[in-house]
Amino acid sequence: MLHKRTPHTGLLALAAFAVAGLFLLQTGLSVTALAASTANAVGVGVGVDPHAVPVPPPPFKDEDVFPCSECHDVEDEPDTTRRQLEMAHEEIVLEHDQENRWCLDCHDANNRDHLRRASGALIEFARSYELCGQCHGTKYRDWKAGVHGKRTGSWLGAKQYLLCVHCHDPHSPSFKPLEPLAAPMRPEEIR
Amino acid sequence: MSRDVTRRQFLCIVAGCAAAAATGCSDFTHTALFRDNFRDLSPAELKDILADLEKKHSATYGKQVTVGATPALDGVEFGYALDLSRCIGCRRCVRGCVEENNQSRDPQVQWIRVLEMDSEHGINLEHSDPYYDAEKVPEDGKFYMPIACQQCRNAPCVKSCPVGATWQEPDGIVVIDYDWCIGCRCCMASCPYGARHFNWGRPSIPADDMNPATHYLGNRPRPKGVVEKCTFCVQRVRKGLYPKCVEVCPVGARKFGNLLDPNSEIRYVLDNKRVVVLKSEQNTQPRFYYFFG
Numbered sequence: 001m002l003h004k005r006t007p008h009t010g011l012l013a014l015a016a017f018a019v020a021g022l023f024l025l026q027t028g029l030s031v032t033a034l035a036a037s038t039a040n041a042v043g044v045g046v047g048v049d050p051h052a053v054p055v056p057p058p059p060f061k062d063e064d065v066f067p068c069s070e071c072h073d074v075e076d077e078p079d080t081t082r083r084q085l086e087m088a089h090e091e092i093v094l095e096h097d098q099e100n101r102w103c104l105d106c107h108d109a110n111n112r113d114h115l116r117r118a119s120g121a122l123i124e125f126a127r128s129y130e131l132c133g134q135c136h137g138t139k140y141r142d143w144k145a146g147v148h149g150k151r152t153g154s155w156l157g158a159k160q161y162l163l164c165v166h167c168h169d170p171h172s173p174s175f176k177p178l179e180p181l182a183a184p185m186r187p188e189e190i191r
Numbered sequence: 192m193s194r195d196v197t198r199r200q201f202l203c204i205v206a207g208c209a210a211a212a213a214t215g216c217s218d219f220t221h222t223a224l225f226r227d228n229f230r231d232l233s234p235a236e237l238k239d240i241l242a243d244l245e246k247k248h249s250a251t252y253g254k255q256v257t258v259g260a261t262p263a264l265d266g267v268e269f270g271y272a273l274d275l276s277r278c279i280g281c282r283r284c285v286r287g288c289v290e291e292n293n294q295s296r297d298p299q300v301q302w303i304r305v306l307e308m309d310s311e312h313g314i315n316l317e318h319s320d321p322y323y324d325a326e327k328v329p330e331d332g333k334f335y336m337p338i339a340c341q342q343c344r345n346a347p348c349v350k351s352c353p354v355g356a357t358w359q360e361p362d363g364i365v366v367i368d369y370d371w372c373i374g375c376r377c378c379m380a381s382c383p384y385g386a387r388h389f390n391w392g393r394p395s396i397p398a399d400d401m402n403p404a405t406h407y408l409g410n411r412p413r414p415k416g417v418v419e420k421c422t423f424c425v426q427r428v429r430k431g432l433y434p435k436c437v438e439v440c441p442v443g444a445r446k447f448g449n450l451l452d453p454n455s456e457i458r459y460v461l462d463n464k465r466v467v468v469l470k471s472e473q474n475t476q477p478r479f480y481y482f483f484g
Contacts, residue, residue: 146456147274147464148484150443154431155455167442175442177327181282184321190298190391 055161058125066125068112078109095172106131106170132164228355229368229407241407248405248412252396256403258411261429263362269423270363270450270457271434272466273337274484275314277444280305280328280335287439288339291424292410293402295394302388302421303339303436310334314467314481339436340365340386340421341469341477348378348387357418362429363450363478364422366408372417379418383473387420423447450478 060066071088072078082102085092094102108116115123115131123131133140142148146159149167153159167175226232226240241258248256285303294300306319310332319336329335346365349357356371357378379387393415405411406426413419424434428447432438437445448455457480460466464482 142459142463142484145459145463147446147459148443150440151456152433152438155428155433155448156431162443175279177329178279178281178441180280180323180325180328181286183282183324184285184301184304185299186322 054158055126055129055163056166058128058163059166066113072112074110080104080109092171095174096170126163128170129164132170226370228371230355230358244407244411248403251412252398252401252403254398254401254403256401256405258405258407259426260407261426263360263364264429266449266451268363268450268478269342269428270448270461270478270480271342271423272446272457272460272464272480272482274444274446275334275336275481276483277442278305278335278337279442280307280323280325280333281441283439283441284337284436284445287435288421290400291402291427291435292422293394293396293405293412294419295390295392295396295413296400297395298390298392300388300390300394300419302386302419303337304385305335305337307333307335314469336481337436338384338386338469339479341384341475341479342421342423343475343477345474345476347381347383347473347475351377351381353377360408360425364408364425364428365420366422366425367418367420368408369411369413369417369419374416374418376418383470383475387418389418390415444484 058066064070084090085103089103105118106115108114108122111122113125115125115128117123117131118134129140129143133143139148143161143164146161149164150162151159164170169176226236229237232240237260241260244258245256248258282305285301285305288294288303289296289301292302294302304321306316306321307323307330308315308319312318314336323330323333342363342365344359344363346359349359349365353375354371354373356373357365357367359365374389376387376389379389390413394413396412401412402410404426406422406429409422409425424432424436428434433447434445437447446456446460448457450457450461452458460480460482464484466480466482468477468480
């Protein structure tokens with residue numbers, strides 16, 4: 001066979017004696033055969049049903065912010081006029097089609113603990129991808145297939161998804177630049 | 192041992208022991224010096240060798256090191272896809288790879304190289320720069336292309352190895368038997384992707400950072416004077432895990448799976464996305480695809 005080779009014939013030049021016996025004895029010992037791991041039959045596909053895939057809870061910046069109904073009293077008549085917020089949430093700067101949209105296009109005025117579809121149907125925060133998927137259909141399709149966004153875990157078993165909002169701030173969804181890690185050394189710098 | 196020791200082999204063993212004793216070289220163990228190519232080992236010999244390596248590395252790094260040799264899974268051919276429209280060039284994959292695969296920190300060995308390219312030139316290696324040092328990435332007008340081993344179906348490195356120290360496994364991973372490699376670097380000369388790296392010096396890995404879960408054909412510590420490269424994290428993927436670079440990529444640009452499973456993520460990419468392979472004119476037929484998500 002091509003890859004057969006007599007072990008280190010060059011070393012023949014260095015003749016020697018005594019220590020060899022011990023090593024010869026060791027290599028001659030028979031040991032129990034290594035049980036070759038039985039190969040797993042692989043045929044488990046990637047589920048395309050997002051409900052079958054575990055998503056982590058939504059990443060609220062402040063743990064106390066949810067449930068929203070703690071502050072937004074359902075008894076109060078909500079002010080649905082489009083306006084600049086001044087009493088609360090004024091830190092949120094909408095950079096997400098802000099010319100055409102505002103808070104209550106996605107947040108439900110009467111049930112603050114839910115999001116709302118364009119149809120008015122309510123969506124839980126934990127399933128916010130359904131909301132995003134209304135406009136970003138192709139990305140939603142890829143995400144369900146595991147191709148848009150990050151998946152961790154097992155390529156043939158249980159996988160961990162992330163929600164859209166783990167990577168994209170829903171109020172400013174463009175991915176924010178990162179500091180790169182150090183450049184590799186140039187060959188001339190390597191000693 | 193399954194066969195009688197010939198006079199020639201006996202003399203080799205005698206000579207080898209003397210050399211090891213004379214030079215005091217601790218890298219040489221009897222299993223590393225006087226054994227067959229990995230593919231010709233009997234299960235008993237392999238077990239012996241793995242135990243020997245585990246003992247040696249555990250002593251060196253002061254922790255329990257395991258050296259496995261999990262074979263390829265049935266019905267699996269691995270494929271990899273990288274979304275060029277997502278990659279931001281942050282080099283998190285490079286660090287993850289170095290730490291997972293026990294690459295030498297000094298002299299520096301890195302299996303993944305991230306190239307910065309000009310959007311106006313498209314994929315053009317002559318207009319690429321691996322040494323970019325931006326404050327924040329991605330920069331305007333640039334895109335990034337990480338390159339590591341392409342796990343070619345028609346691998347030039349395998350063909351050019353004069354001793355059969357590198358070959359393609361049934362699951363498609365091109366591996367190296369570090370103890371069979373003679374360090375001639377023919378494979379490096381023949382690889383069109385610069386994916387193979389030579390240990391010019393004795394590799395150094397801080398004991399605290401050394402990853403003790405190793406595979407014989409993958410991330411076990413390498414000796415000086417041998418070639419190494421990406422193995423799709425053979426120690427992880429044969430256990431069903433994603434490669435480390437997939438796990439650490441902050442933008443999810445890296446996709447991995449079984450090409451033979453029509454429902455896998457990798458097949459979804461091939462079926463639905465615009466896909467390119469690097470240097471297709473070389474007819475290397477990579478299992479590594481670049482796509483635009």
